[in-house]
Amino acid sequence: MPLSPAAELSLWNQRLGRVPDHVWQQTELKTLVLAGNALTELPADIRNLTKLRMLDLGHNNLAHVPEQIGQIEGLDFLYLHDNRLATLPAALGRLAKLRYLNISENGFQEFPEPPCRMAGLVELRVTDNGLSSIPDCIGRLGRLRELHLRNNRLESLPESVGNLQELRHLDLRGNPLRHLPEAIASLPRLEKLDLRWTTDFSPPAWVHGLEERGCLVYF
Numbered sequence: 001m002p003l004s005p006a007a008e009l010s011l012w013n014q015r016l017g018r019v020p021d022h023v024w025q026q027t028e029l030k031t032l033v034l035a036g037n038a039l040t041e042l043p044a045d046i047r048n049l050t051k052l053r054m055l056d057l058g059h060n061n062l063a064h065v066p067e068q069i070g071q072i073e074g075l076d077f078l079y080l081h082d083n084r085l086a087t088l089p090a091a092l093g094r095l096a097k098l099r100y101l102n103i104s105e106n107g108f109q110e111f112p113e114p115p116c117r118m119a120g121l122v123e124l125r126v127t128d129n130g131l132s133s134i135p136d137c138i139g140r141l142g143r144l145r146e147l148h149l150r151n152n153r154l155e156s157l158p159e160s161v162g163n164l165q166e167l168r169h170l171d172l173r174g175n176p177l178r179h180l181p182e183a184i185a186s187l188p189r190l191e192k193l194d195l196r197w198t199t200d201f202s203p204p205a206w207v208h209g210l211e212e213r214g215c216l217v218y219f
Contacts, residue, residue, distance in 0.1 A: 012036055013059075024048050035059045035079065047071045058082050058102070067091035081105050081125070093117030104128050104148070116140050127151055127171070139163035150174050150194075159183050168192065177201040185209055192216045 007029050011019075013036030023032070024045035031054045039060040047068035049055075054077040057065070062083040069075075070091030077100040085106040093114035101115055104127040115124060116137035123146040131152040138147075139160025144167055151174040161167075162183025167190055172180075174197040184193070185206040193210060195203060196218050203219060211217050 007031075009033070012056075019043075021045075027051065030054070032056070042066050044068045050074070053077065055079070065089065065092070070094040073097060076100065078102070088112040088114045090114060096120055099123070101125070111135050111138075113137065119143065122146070124148065134158055134161075136160045142166065145169065145189075147171070155179065157181055157184075162186055165189070170194070173197045175199075180204060182206050190215050192218075194218045 007026065008031035009023065009026060009029055010033040012033045016037040019034060019039065019042065024043070027048055028051060029049050030051055032049065032052060033056040035056045036059040039062055041062065042065065044066050046066055050072060052072050052075055055075060056079040058079040058081045060083050062085060065080060065085065065088065067089035070089065073094060075095050075098055078098055079102045081102045082105040085103065086108060095118050097120045098118045099120055099122045101118065101121060102125040104125045106129055108126065108129040108131060111131055111134055115121065116135065119140070121141050121144050124144060125148040127148050127150040129152055131154060134154065134157055136158045138158065141164060144164050146169040147167060148171040150171050154172065154175040155177060156179040159181045161181060165188060167187050169192045170190065171194045173194050176199040178201065182204070190210065193215060195201065207217055
């Protein structure tokens, strides 16, 4: 199947079980959707697709992703949600230009380190996992505007979230919160703080200061 230089290929929800070999020959692809195909693995051949800007691997059965994805250094959007991932390969930290990462609905018990090295991230989604803590390295993501941590096991956040000076939206719904760092109150661009469905959490006084300056706070 011939493809144009600006080609997009969607094989969404075809239950393929395996990606056809011809896909890895389409080296001009910029968008590749492989969601909903019951995939359990991907070959290293994915490194051939060096021009990819968007890769959707959501809604599969992947327990691992190949480290060769880290060689696609121009990638902007990476969807890995609804798989069986518990770790990410260190090589993914090379995706310094990535703007959107979704690793929700997986099996992460610990926050994976590679996203902390994705300096270009604007939106990070890590909802519906088993995280009990967020590492200090989250503070390195100086361009981050949205951080979605809904439905984990978080009791607090690190003080380093105060370094997220571009953050607009912080979603902490459904966590057993006990404490939040006051550094959140100093985030200059925060527009929405979502604390709904938290267990026995009494919002600190500084939260009202956020509301007074126009930030939407949901309890």
